[in-house]
Amino acid sequence: MAHINQIDPFDFVIFGATGDLTMRKLLPAFLRRFHAQEFTEEARLVCVARTALTPEKFRQQTRNALKEFAAETAKDTALLDRFLELITYIPLDALAPDGDWGPLQAELNEPSRTRVYYLATAPALYGPICAALSRSALITPQTRVVLEKPIGVDLKSATEINDGVGQFFPEDAIYRIDHYLGKEGVQNLLALRFANPILEKLWSSDAIAHVEITAAETVGVGTRGSYYDESGALRDMVQNHLLQVLCMLAMDAPASLSGDDLRNEKLKVLNALRPMTPDMVRQNVIRGQYSAGRIDDQKVGSYTDDLGRDRASNTETFVAIRTKIRTARWGNTPFYLRTGKRMAAKSTEIVLQFRPQVWSIFSNTPSPGRLVIRIAPEEGLSLVLAAKDPGVGGFRVRNADLSMSNRQQFKVTYHDSYERLLLDAVRGNPALFIRRDEVEASWRWIEPILTSWREAQSPLEPYPAGSWGPASTRALLARDGALWHEDMLT
Numbered sequence: 001m002a003h004i005n006q007i008d009p010f011d012f013v014i015f016g017a018t019g020d021l022t023m024r025k026l027l028p029a030f031l032r033r034f035h036a037q038e039f040t041e042e043a044r045l046v047c048v049a050r051t052a053l054t055p056e057k058f059r060q061q062t063r064n065a066l067k068e069f070a071a072e073t074a075k076d077t078a079l080l081d082r083f084l085e086l087i088t089y090i091p092l093d094a095l096a097p098d099g100d101w102g103p104l105q106a107e108l109n110e111p112s113r114t115r116v117y118y119l120a121t122a123p124a125l126y127g128p129i130c131a132a133l134s135r136s137a138l139i140t141p142q143t144r145v146v147l148e149k150p151i152g153v154d155l156k157s158a159t160e161i162n163d164g165v166g167q168f169f170p171e172d173a174i175y176r177i178d179h180y181l182g183k184e185g186v187q188n189l190l191a192l193r194f195a196n197p198i199l200e201k202l203w204s205s206d207a208i209a210h211v212e213i214t215a216a217e218t219v220g221v222g223t224r225g226s227y228y229d230e231s232g233a234l235r236d237m238v239q240n241h242l243l244q245v246l247c248m249l250a251m252d253a254p255a256s257l258s259g260d261d262l263r264n265e266k267l268k269v270l271n272a273l274r275p276m277t278p279d280m281v282r283q284n285v286i287r288g289q290y291s292a293g294r295i296d297d298q299k300v301g302s303y304t305d306d307l308g309r310d311r312a313s314n315t316e317t318f319v320a321i322r323t324k325i326r327t328a329r330w331g332n333t334p335f336y337l338r339t340g341k342r343m344a345a346k347s348t349e350i351v352l353q354f355r356p357q358v359w360s361i362f363s364n365t366p367s368p369g370r371l372v373i374r375i376a377p378e379e380g381l382s383l384v385l386a387a388k389d390p391g392v393g394g395f396r397v398r399n400a401d402l403s404m405s406n407r408q409q410f411k412v413t414y415h416d417s418y419e420r421l422l423l424d425a426v427r428g429n430p431a432l433f434i435r436r437d438e439v440e441a442s443w444r445w446i447e448p449i450l451t452s453w454r455e456a457q458s459p460l461e462p463y464p465a466g467s468w469g470p471a472s473t474r475a476l477l478a479r480d481g482a483l484w485h486e487d488m489l490t
Ligand SMILES: NC(=O)C1=CN([C@@H]2O[C@H](COP(=O)(O)OP(=O)(O)OC[C@H]3O[C@@H](n4cnc5c(N)ncnc54)[C@H](OP(=O)(O)O)[C@@H]3O)[C@@H](O)[C@H]2O)C=CC1
Pocket: 015, 016, 017, 018, 019, 020, 021, 022, 048, 049, 050, 051, 092, 093, 094, 095, 096, 119, 120, 121, 122, 123, 125, 148, 149, 150
């Protein structure tokens, strides 16, 4: 069991408290950390949204949400009651010129405490909320602000959001959240690489033929269709989560785990990504959209069906990209990024495919081996090696698998990546949050893809729900003589 340092009393203010994210992720994560005694009854959770609710009514809604989204912890009703006591609710339209910030000022009456504002609203509100906090003298030297994704839809809008918030908060008080960095499996990349010299020695183009980073989901767009249809898979998943995973995987060793050392190294990876020209986009990027199909033997509709409209959409629900990192370590290794909704399986994983032997003394040649780092649905590792095929009367080699499941090995499960990130923001540890220059470097790399798609009117390739994406996705690897992981298994 991990040792937990209890945090000093703090004030955590959530703007957007009646929303989906707060109810489904943030408050459940706080309940679990309260259960783990990471903080005490002296902490305060101040919840803000426009809807006119009494604190009692809001607590009732929260109780219902916790029973649904943190059922295993919420069944301890004494604990749940004590947790709900930490919560208060303030109705406030953060954009209204005549909005009354007095109740929030009255609530936040201990300026020496650590104070965190978590902006779980549409990003257009980030600048105005920070301006209003400043006008209302609610920003103390101990205050931090957490920004949810998306930070913009392109470089210009990201810069505007960053400027808007940056007028009122110094960069070291701005915590841009990317929940993939809160995942144990993603953080484990640091341990795996920098605590195991045996692996770090292999971590380059010398030994690694290609790298796959996959975030496949079986779910469709659900209730978030109006957001998603404006966003698409490239902005929703690649610009942030997949590029962050790529950075953690490909960066050089940081001097320490401090926020800036880590983020300086990640930034170098983003800046070293081969820029995309329109021709390269045509050859190296696939955009798809799911049509009707079957998942787990259930019929599911197309993306248009899920949006509930009759007119077709031009938004991609799948993207696959082949790219290179222009560094001495990685220059000769293609990196394939892939994400999509309504795919064959929920699977977030990284595959490092090792290079083949230059000469073999055996009569048969199994696959050259690979390291698979599983992030979801279960965290774990699997190292595929060659071994003697047991038996007499000949000598053949075949692949064998060394596997580790985190759950079995460590006997502990963290339910959600928000658990770590929320409390890191309170502790003032920015290492797992995104710095402004990283966001902007990501957009700088993504934007030519978006522009090229728009200008060349790149077609959307359909893929049946329940598949691994459009047929051309295989060809992306075949060009390098490679196969996606699932094709190696069949
Ligand atoms: N939901 C998710 O899974 C994820 C969400 N995000 C991001 O988190 C943010 C919130 O998402 P989500 O919870 O889904 O959105 P919702 O639309 O469910 O919630 C938005 C919240 O903002 C509040 N709000 C809107 N306008 C104002 C205002 N003028 N003043 C005060 N409060 C206001 C709404 O409450 P009311 O109407 O009562 O004012 C509501 O509580 C978005 O930026 C989203 O992109 C990121 C990753 C995942």
